[in-house]
Amino acid sequence: MLTRRNWLKAGVAAAAAGTASVAQAATGKAAPSRKSNINKTLPSETFDCVILGAGTGSLVTAIEAFDRGLKPVVLEKMSWAAGNSIFASGGIAAWGTDLQKAQGFNETKEAFRADMMKVSQNRADPALVDTYVENIGPDIEWLQKKIGVKFAKIRSLPWPLLHRMIPVDGQGLTGGSRLIRYLLAACDARKIPVRFNTKGLKLITDNQYRIVGVECLTDDGLKNYMARDGVVIGTGGFSANRAMLCRYMGGPLSRLVLRGSQYVTGENVSMTEPLGAMLVHMDQFHCGPIVENTHANPNFVIDAGTGLDVNCQGQRFMDEVFTYTQKSMATATKTAENKAYHIIDANWPRSEMAAKKFLGMNSEVIIANTPEELARKMGLKPEVFTKLFAEYNKALADGKLKEMNPPCSLKDPKPLNKPPYYAFPFQGGITATFGGPKINSKAQIVSNEGVPFKGLYAVGNAAGGLFFGNYIGGSQLGAATVFGRIAAADMASKHKNA
Numbered sequence: 001m002l003t004r005r006n007w008l009k010a011g012v013a014a015a016a017a018g019t020a021s022v023a024q025a026a027t028g029k030a031a032p033s034r035k036s037n038i039n040k041t042l043p044s045e046t047f048d049c050v051i052l053g054a055g056t057g058s059l060v061t062a063i064e065a066f067d068r069g070l071k072p073v074v075l076e077k078m079s080w081a082a083g084n085s086i087f088a089s090g091g092i093a094a095w096g097t098d099l100q101k102a103q104g105f106n107e108t109k110e111a112f113r114a115d116m117m118k119v120s121q122n123r124a125d126p127a128l129v130d131t132y133v134e135n136i137g138p139d140i141e142w143l144q145k146k147i148g149v150k151f152a153k154i155r156s157l158p159w160p161l162l163h164r165m166i167p168v169d170g171q172g173l174t175g176g177s178r179l180i181r182y183l184l185a186a187c188d189a190r191k192i193p194v195r196f197n198t199k200g201l202k203l204i205t206d207n208q209y210r211i212v213g214v215e216c217l218t219d220d221g222l223k224n225y226m227a228r229d230g231v232v233i234g235t236g237g238f239s240a241n242r243a244m245l246c247r248y249m250g251g252p253l254s255r256l257v258l259r260g261s262q263y264v265t266g267e268n269v270s271m272t273e274p275l276g277a278m279l280v281h282m283d284q285f286h287c288g289p290i291v292e293n294t295h296a297n298p299n300f301v302i303d304a305g306t307g308l309d310v311n312c313q314g315q316r317f318m319d320e321v322f323t324y325t326q327k328s329m330a331t332a333t334k335t336a337e338n339k340a341y342h343i344i345d346a347n348w349p350r351s352e353m354a355a356k357k358f359l360g361m362n363s364e365v366i367i368a369n370t371p372e373e374l375a376r377k378m379g380l381k382p383e384v385f386t387k388l389f390a391e392y393n394k395a396l397a398d399g400k401l402k403e404m405n406p407p408c409s410l411k412d413p414k415p416l417n418k419p420p421y422y423a424f425p426f427q428g429g430i431t432a433t434f435g436g437p438k439i440n441s442k443a444q445i446v447s448n449e450g451v452p453f454k455g456l457y458a459v460g461n462a463a464g465g466l467f468f469g470n471y472i473g474g475s476q477l478g479a480a481t482v483f484g485r486i487a488a489a490d491m492a493s494k495h496k497n498a
């Protein structure tokens with residue numbers, strides 16, 4: 001069995017292999033062996049807080065709860081920290097931190113807040129946005145000073161060209177994987193129990209409808225974990241649950257390829273809905289491009305600002321000005337195979353480097369010296385690309401790209417006439433779901449009537465209400481941290497008053 005210690009060791013080995021292989025290693029591990037003989041009910045155990053999932057939100061909650069004098073336990077259904085966190089590139093969105101000021105970036109709270117509302121089309125709960133904005137600065141400092149997280153240099157984001165994303169220095173791992181290692185090490189140092197192969201099944205209530213524990217499935221049988229101060233759902237969203245994606249987002253979107261963990265399967269919803277939790281933003285998610293077989297991330301290629309996007313028949317089907325998110329959505333909904341190719345040539349100065357990078361990840365790149373050869377290698381008739389490239393080059397020369405069908409609205413496109421020509425395949429992928437039980441600014445889950453449940457919290461992607469439509473890059477890990485610490489503080493305040 002892969003214990004946490006072994007997992008940490010495995011991470012070290014994976015570090016040498018680079019970030020993509022860490023994610024692959026994470027997805028490739030076998031599911032935990034559940035013993036068939038589980039007709040045994042184990043004696044229950046009581047803690048102050050019972051925290052489900054070993055993701056960023058849960059581990060932060062556990063550490064903060066411990067530091068506030070509580071006795072937490074973290075229960076993870078898999079045999080390692082298997083959630084989306086280890087896939088995250090690891091940027092955390094903040095404003096006005098010392099790290100940002102040191103690099104000369106001085107964004108105001110108001111500007112950051114306004115954009116958080118704007119990216120959500122003003123549908124985010126303003127109280128949750130305010131909570132994020134107020135707390136993220138101190139929380140970055142907490143990650144640095146209490147947990148020892150090292151951050152790398154801040155770079156401008158492709159959009160909106162602001163210096164908001166503070167990247168966890170992955171040191172050979174994804175930033176998110178490294179963050180999880182820091183948090184697990186902090187749990188270890190505090191001797192916070194993190195129990196793997198322990199799956200939360202059902203919330204337990206008392207006769208006041210207070211949430212007092214979780215019935216769990218362990219390798220040795222069913223076991224109730226009882227909580228004096230609260231149960232925290234940090235099980236992620238439901239991006240890996242096809243039936244739920246289909247139910248809440250519709251068929252084509254349920255065929256998005258997973259960009260992250262296959263173990264975030266919607267327990268945030270299935271465990272809380274029966275209690276009458278208010279579910280919000282259930283049709284909302286973030287998507288991006290991915291190559292399914294290799295997990296290569298083609299963002300920077302399809303965002304090149306030049307080149308054409310075609311379906312498997314070699315036809316354009318979307319405006320190339322689309323962002324990588326829009327391109328992923330269009331690919332999932334407008335192609336039968338959820339597959340497209342970004343066609344580009346040597347006029348793009350990064351094309352050779354991009355191809356080397358992809359081939360280095362064993363990811364397919366089709367390379368040819370002529371449009372005919374490119375088409376042939378893609379299994380198409382040679383004239384498909386001679387015709388398309390000629391049309392495109394003429395429209396570009398005539399200033400009529402917007403008259404193409406569909407229009408091409410790129411600001412500074414280049415002609416397609418300089419070999420070699422490249423076709424980078426990509427698919428629409430889902431990063432994370434945004435829907436779930438609605439939380440208030442204390443991270444408490446609220447009922448359909450808007451009343452907070454006693455003793456029930458959600459953190460990270462398990463929680464609903466903060467994100468809608470899109471998110472400021474880095475604000476998901478940020479929110480997991482902010483609301484994790486807040487849930488712990490709330491449980492501690494009630495513990496003192498008990």
Ligand SMILES: Cc1cc2nc3c(=O)[nH]c(=O)nc-3n(C[C@H](O)[C@H](O)[C@H](O)COP(=O)(O)OP(=O)(O)OC[C@H]3O[C@@H](n4cnc5c(N)ncnc54)[C@H](O)[C@@H]3O)c2cc1C
Nearest residue numbers: 053055057077083084085090200236260460461474476477
């Ligand atoms: C490719 C990619 C890149 C990303 N990059 C960024 C980024 O740079 N910045 C950013 O802010 N966000 C990023 N994100 C999003 C970010 O990864 C997530 O928002 C974040 O990791 C969510 O953390 P979490 O605490 O909700 O839990 P997760 O890390 O998803 O962990 C949930 C855990 O709960 C466990 N679990 C599930 N059900 C149960 C159960 N019933 N009982 C016990 N355990 C259970 C799962 O096995 C899992 O280990 C990215 C996501 C992807 C996929």
